[in-house]
Amino acid sequence: xxxxxxxxxxxxxxxxxxxxxxxIDKLQLLCRWGLVEADIPLxxxxxxxxxxxxxxxxxxxxxxxxxxxxxxxxxxxDGVIVRTARRQSAPSPFL
Numbered sequence: 341x342x343x344x345x346x347x348x349x350x351x352x353x354x355x356x357x358x359x360x361x362x363x364i365d366k367l368q369l370l371c372r373w374g375l376v377e378a379d380i381p382l383x384x385x386x387x388x389x390x391x392x393x394x395x396x397x398x399x400x401x402x403x404x405x406x407x408x409x410x411x412x413x414x415x416x417x418d419g420v421i422v423r424t425a426r427r428q429s430a431p432s433p434f435l
Contacts, residue, residue, distance in 0.1 A: 342366040343408070346375055349401050350409045358396040367396050375405030 345366045349356060358367055358378075370376045381394035401409070 342369045346370055346401070346405055347409045349376060349398055350406055352398075354398055354400055356398045358398060361392055364392050364396045367398065370405065374402060375408055376401050 345363055349370075358364055364380065367376065367378055368380055371378050371380065376398055377400050378396050378398040380396050381392045383390040383392050
């Protein structure tokens with residue numbers, strides 16, 4: 341998931357090089373959402389998908405990215421991320 345990559349980037353020494361094609365796809369989403377700033381290589385069409393020409397370089401995690409990584413999330417073993425719901429207090433019967 342993209343948020344797992346974001347959490348890894350928050351603790352990584354930057355600038356960081358991203359080599360895996362799947363991680364570059366996730367990084368592209370994080371950039372689009374304004375959570376990181378990175379140089380993404382060009383994507384070339386390939387049978388059944390695309391292939392990046394080169395590696396991506398992450399320059400920084402934005403303040404919004406750090407806040408998103410710190411939110412109450414936990415990763416499940418199969419890679420699914422579930423956000424812990426905040427408890428809402430019941431309305432007071434005395435109001």
